[in-house]
Amino acid sequence: MEELPAAEADEHDSVGAVIATRALTKRYRGGQLAVDGLDLTVPEGSVFGFLGPNGSGKTTTIRMLMGLIDPTSGTARVLGQPMPRAARAVLPQVGALIEGPALYGFLSGRDNLLRxxxxxxxxxxxxxxxxVAAALDRVGLTAAAGKKARAYSLGMKQRLGLAAALLQPRRLLVLDEPTNGLDPQGMREIRSLIRELAAEGTTVFLSSHLLDEIEQVCTHAAVMAQGRLITQGAVAELAAGTRGRLVVTTPDTGDAARVLKEQGAGDVVITDDRVTAEPPERDLADVNAALVRAGVRVRGFGVERASLEDAFVALTGEGFDVAG
Amino acid sequence: MSQAEVVRRTGATEGARKTSPLWTFGLLRSELLTTFRRWRTLALLAVLAAVPILVGIAVKIETSDGAGGPGGGGGGPAFISQITNNGLFLVFTALAATLPFFLPMAIGVIAGDAIAGEANAGTLRYLLVAPAGRSRLLLTKYATTMAFCLVATLVVAVSALTVGALLFPLGDLTTISGTRISFAEGLLRALLIALVVAASLIGVAALGLFVSTLTNSGIAAMATTVGLLITVQILDQIPQLHAIQPYFFSHYWLSFADLMRDPVYWDELVKNLGIQALYAGAFGSAAWARFMAKDITA
Incomplete structure (x- = not known):
């Protein structure tokens, strides 16, 4: 069972991809389509952000990748081998935190990890x-290792779940909402831990609904909505796909808006003393000169970089926290 | 990174991560430790240990009052009247008193919680991605439940023997057939009876494990198993159902008393063990088929 034909493992499109799914689909017994024809590719060595509103099919996808749920159709390969068929060979090299930690409350933190x-x-x-001691140390739980897990705070449970994923050196870490329930200090620690692991060569697959978190740590990202993959790629490219907005700060907002329109800027919006617009296809220095020539008193002039959130809104046409 | 590099790296990682040959025992050991360290398990065992103590004290009080013949009660086949002559009979009485309900109820709790309890706590998904393997996890759970059957029965027997030795005289004893056997042989038969009683619970254990794979609620699985147990016990008392009663897992339970005959009457004992094997096979396979195909969504 664990030995797979070499040809299959060398299949062209899975080389270099730690996770590769083809038309992965899950329809639950009730008829609900949770994941619809997913083609996901996670490159080796990346920190991959998996984004989507609640109910968009992220967790179902992760469960299929981990062999917990059988796909209705399509295939999933993890570390180059088919799941769930090769689970015995693949999963020891994968550390996972799925939908929050789950612990034996009547066992101590250390005994949970031993189990x-x-x-x-x-x-x-x-x-x-x-x-086990090393994993506890890595997540900063050594002092609380002897305490019963039911006495742990949510943040401590989250850390213990992470420790369970770090019991062995892993090639892939799947972390579903790893900073849930952590205070800002804890979040920072987890982020630096993720960077550390990525630097050691571990591929990290990180699901989150916190866009700035993804932007801070991820090299690549994919966005899901209503069971479908909307986009995937390098974070820099995703954000670059959406152009930044021109922002002019001025007391003369009316005049400024008129001049910007004349200069070819689209979608001009006035809020308080700010006028924002789609930047026109010409040198922005000329635009600024035109404003000044028209007697607009410019306090600030610049392009605001597009964030991943802008990219997301541009892609879905809706806010992020909308349940699918 | 070139294709060759990826392949080489994969090979090296797999080479370094050989499956430890003793792993299955490690998993079983962890399972046993986890089960027997729970307060719930210890509480169940404490209740079982208390039954012989209560029976022993009740018999002692009744006989020291000088009251006439001992009450029949749930004591089963003619054992309770002999306790005052020989403390060893408290073992048989206690096993006969706990086998119809207390013992299988305790097994129902442990077996019903086996998979459903882990699903309920969410720990099942982490065991499976470890990866424990579905078949191995199920087998480990069944082995642990059977270990609990044995421990629970021995707790009743040892508690009964201790109380019996403290409150009543020990010595040679009379079998149901009227012959005399030595105390040593009596002890041996008591041990044999405890083993047969433990084996009588195999069917309930398999049934409970199957129910446990059907739901994600440990409480629901326990309640269903215990409910089925009570239903079967009631149906076994209805004369009109005579034709199907031999197929109930509890029908031949009290046949263990035949081990106190001289010579031992094996007929119903063998039927009992046969029924238990049948239940273990049928519900064990059903549990396996269900668990292998189950989507773990909890």
């Missing part, structure tokens, strides 16, 4: 205690 490690067929029992 999860015992469930891994490739984990060496001789090094178990050392690895």
């Amino acid at each position: 999860y490690d015992a469930a891994d067929p490739t984990a060496d029992p001789r090094t178990r205690r050392t690895r």
